[in-house]
Amino acid sequence: MPTMSGSLDEAVEAIAHEIGLDQQEFAARMTFLELDERDHALLRELHGLIDKEIDTLSDSFYDHMLSFPALRALMRDSRTVQRLKRAQMAYFRSLTAGEYGENYIRERLRVGLVHQRIGLEPKWYIGAYRKYLAELIELVWEKMHAEPQRFRAACDSILKIVCLDIGLALDTYAHADQRSVVQYQNYLEQVIGGMPAGLIVVDDSGHVRSMNATMLAMLGIPDEAVDARPLLEALIPAPELAERMAAALATGMPQDGVVVAIDGHADGVRYFEFNIRRTRQAGGAILLLIGHDITFRRQARLRLQESEEFFRLTFSQAAVGIALLSRDGRFVRVNRKLTRILGFTEIELLQRFVHQITYPDDLLEDRALIHRLIDGEIRDFQRETRYVAKGGNPVWVNVSASVMREAASGQLRLITAVEDISRRKQAEEALQRMASHDALTGLPNRALLQDRLGQAIAQAQRAQRQVGVMFIDLDRFKHVNDSLGHEAGDQMIVEIARRLASALRESDTVARQGGDEFVVVLPDLACPEDAALVAQKLLAQLFQPLVLCGAELFPTGSLGIAMYPRDGQDCNTLLKAADAAMYRSKANGGNHAEFYTADMGADTEEHLHIEASLQRALQREEFVLYYQPQVDVDSGRVVGLEALLRWQREGKELVLPADFIALAEETGLILPIGEWVLATAMRQLAAFHRSGMTHLRMSVNVSARQFQHNDVAAQVERLLEETGCAPGALTIEITETLLMERPGAAAEMMTRLSRMGVQLAIDDFCTGYSSLANLKRFPIRGLKIDRSFVADIATDNDDAAIVAAVIALARSMKLEVIAVGVETGEQQRFLRARGCRRMQGYRFGKPAPAADIEALLRSRHVDIPA
Secondary structure (H helix, E strand, C coil): CCCCCHHHHHHHHHHHHHCCCCHHHHHHHHHHCCCCHHHHHHHHHHHHHHHHHHHHHHHHHHHHHHCCHHHHCCCCCHHHHHHHHHHHHHHHHHHCCCCCCHHHHHHHHHHHHHHHHHCCCHHHHHHHHHHHHHHHHHHHHHHHCCCHHHHHHHHHHHHHHHHHHHHHHHHHHHHHHHHHHHHHHHHHHHHHHHCCCEEEEEECCCEEEEECHHHHHHHCCCHHHHCCCCEHHHHCCCHHHHHHHHHHHHHCCCEEEEEEEEEEECCEEEEEEEEEEEEEECCEEEEEEEEEECHHHHHHHHHHHHHHHHHHHHHHHCCCEEEEECCCCEEEEECHHHHHHHCCCHHHHHCCEHHHHECHHHHHHHHHHHHHHHCCCCCEEEEEEEEECCCCCEEEEEEEEEEEECCCCCCEEEEEEEEECHHHHHHHHHHHHHHHECCCCCCECHHHHHHHHHHHHHHHHHHCCEEEEEEEEECCHHHHHHHHCHHHHHHHHHHHHHHHHHCCCCCCEEEEEECCEEEEEEEEECCHHHHHHHHHHHHHHHCCCEEECCEEECCCEEEEEEEECCCCCCHHHHHHHHHHHHHHHHHCCCCCEEECCHHHHHHHHHHHHHHHHHHHHHHHCCEEEEEEEEEECCCCEEEEEEEEEEEECCCCCEECHHHCHHHHHHHCCHHHHHHHHHHHHHHHHHHHHHCCCCCCEEEEECCHHHHHHCCHHHHHHHHHHHHCCCHHHEEEEEEHHHHHHCHHHHHHHHHHHHHHCCEEEEEEECCCCCCHHHHHHCCCCEEEECHHHHCCCCCCHHHHHHHHHHHHHHHHCCCEEEEECCCCHHHHHHHHHCCCCEEECCCCCCCECHHHHHHHHHHCECCCCC
16 A cells, blocks of 8 residues: 555544544454464465465456446556555555554555545445455465365455455445545535525425524524424515425526515614525425525615715706816716806707817916816816806806716716806905995095006106196085085085096096095106196086086086106105195185195195194193183173183194184094083183172184084083083074084074073174075074174275174164174274174283183273273
8 A cells, every 4th residue: 555644644543543443343353253363374374375476466456447447437547557556466465464463454444545535435345355355265276276174274264354354444434434424514514604695494394494603693583493493484474485485396496586574673674685496305305595684785775876866966956067077078967057057058068178168268277277187187176267158258167176087987087066156256346346446436446546656657667757646625515515415415426526537538547535535647748737738627527517406516626736756756745745735726715726836745744743733732731711801882891701712832832723723623623622612611601600700601612513513512511510600601602604504403403502591693694605584593692793894894885884784683683793803993983883782802802811811800891992
């Protein structure tokens, strides 16, 4: 026999152990066969006689074996035959060697195991022994025919040892075969147990014969549930499954794809798919049901269907346009929103490339981004661009693009999301226009003006040309606002803006500076005379008739001109110079143009200096009140005082109102200053009354701006309570112009003051434009004749006539009249002769501080010259 591998030796040892073939068992077998030492000795003797004939015996044996095709198939080639022949000769020699120990037993077990492994069935095995015995007995007869008794003993020993060998080989063969079956069964059980699919074996009556662990786990039942062989329908109550099982039993045809829903699981309904096969076992039909839990797959498919439906609906109903493009930019798929954005139908878009709907100015950059996307340089991009709608109009869109590959074809596709941002762009443009243009007129505002002027200066510097800057302020615009209302004022501003713009070149700029102020920039001028010609044209354009609220107006303006580079090298300097020139024009009566001169800059600086000083004067309490007496010329008694504002700057001369009131009015500082004057005068009047001068009255002038913007009635009411001043001793003086500009508001305010007991008087009467009949509307107690009329009454017949008429009017309306600015006896006598008894002026006393005027007040009389 050939050398056995380690695995064969291990198998021999295992089989010997399993069948209990040890020395004791072997001895028992030899005893049963009556194989003893005499037989051993006889076989050794026989071995010496036939050893040389073994080769011939082996050749004859193999010739016989190879005559059978079944055995010849087991011996693949001549090399195998020679190897087996050598092994067989060694076996024949060992059979009669007379040594039958442990090694002999192991060799005999190996023979049986090898025969089982190569598939040599026992019938061939027994036949081979028969052939061997026949040949061997014939050979022994040739050697011992002379000794029949000895021949019979040798044959008996040979039969004993051959029977022992046959028994060992057959036991090994059978046990090895049984072990293979067991191993195969274990293997099948392991395979079936480890199958990812469930397996149910059902007999032809529908009872479960077995079920693998996977199926038990899938159904959620314990192992012992199938020990009693229950009906399958008790475990899986599914009529369709029962029908398909019956069809498989009846026809033998496979039944695949049987889906069964099973409820009762903790996680809800589970879905199983079974494939059914019929087979036979022990003469009966059985069914094999191979099942898979398809719950997850089914749910995944449903989710995929839902996802596809969701994608379809999302794609179709998306609030933004979505398009799928081929590599060359052709539309492959578009949604409804994109067709609405562009105005094309779906069919029309699918016949186009994206570059065909891209605005020409944006095409180059769009194409570059798409090429970079396709080449893999970028993963995606987002860009604001313009598409061309079906009607040819550009549409602002925000495009987000990325790439993908189709799973089926592997082709590159571009996905674009298109958002219509036209409204946002319009809003941005509107905001940008609002940021750079005046909301009322649509003209450029200050910011855009600065930009335009800067560009004009840069261009003029390169071309060695000049730039004209004009500052225009409408004359008496405030009167329009106050008399006709702000809406009418806005209409006037819009019309003035139109007139200015229509009178200029396309390259010129007119901007609204604010309020009623406009700035004009004239680039590319040869000389100042060109600017002067434009100025005259603009003033003429302004002076055209304008109808507002049924009233015909003739607007005029004050115009200041500054020239680059003569009057300044930058925007701010030129605007400042033009502004100063405008103020000079307004100071000279308006309705004409003034070129900037160096002295205007000094005036402007002084103007700013005074404004800053006024601010500090309030903080430092530099304002003081002077009081000028008002006398009854018949009795010579001081009957009242007028509070007059003065500004006592530290270390400087006293500043009179004419030098700062107009600026205070312009800057709005007149409001806190006027409130301080009113409060101080009322406190002083209360102090005079407490000292015994209860007959004294106090007149306080309230400016038009103070009257319009502050609630003077509320201030007076509060100060009356704070100071203890008697309301009947207080006279509030207002200008005639104020009454005529805002008669309704003035009447309401004056009525409130009158109800408190405060008296009201009109200051500077006859300097305005009011109708005398309108005086009946207001609770006026007195009139003050302006000093401009009193100054010339002795020499100017017109002034004399006006003064006489005012006195007569006041007497007829039972109004108290006071003449202001009386300085000469002639003036005093004229006024007295006409019936004016109360007067005020240097003839009776100059304005003086409260401390200085108190002595005069205590005498109660003024020494009036004759």
